[in-house]
Amino acid sequence: DTEVTQTPKHLVMGMTNKKSLKCEQHMGHRAMYWYKQKAKKPPELMFVYSYEKLSINESVPSRFSPECPNSSLLNLHLHALQPEDSALYLCASSQEASAGGDTQYFGPGTRLTVL
């Protein structure tokens, strides 16, 4: 099973709302990632978790708060977002974070719209 699942598929939220994105994998991978993709731009890395610990935060604003409750789950908590945060949020996983030759397996993404 090489599937990474993400919920919800679509999310519309107001600037005062609190919501969460969820990601799950059952491949035994120890690295999990959040990416953000705006239209016509490449996916940009937000966070990397390695062995359930945050290892990379690419200077992401604090209104995005990642959480890794266990090795299979990755959440992204959203609070007080801005309309410019509207984007496709992709989750990915790989065997290890430090092995550059490891394939990253992606979920289908959550399309987020902030009103």
Add this chain to the structure above:
Amino acid sequence: ILNVEQSPQSLHVQEGDSTNFTCSFPSSNFYALHWYRWETAKSPEALFVMTLNGDEKKKGRISATLNTKEGYSYLYIKGSQPEDSATYLCASRSGYSTLTFGKGTMLLVSP
């Protein structure tokens, strides 16, 4: 080259045509080059991971080559089919840094 660049941005071919795309990446401290195929509303699907200069990988009608000294990779599709229509993304990894993606090449294959 500081970023990962892909060309062309988009491509429209007829069924049965063979086609190729280019990915240019920083050649210094090169570690790995990844190719993904991404259909609309689906997950990006990993095609190849290449690490060695001169690497050639093949998966069905799709193949890829790697030149790490000059910093480029080619993706070839032989006898394109409508189901090959997708965006093809490449991503480069240097040293222990994270993946840097290109903007992708959008391929449309008409019957």
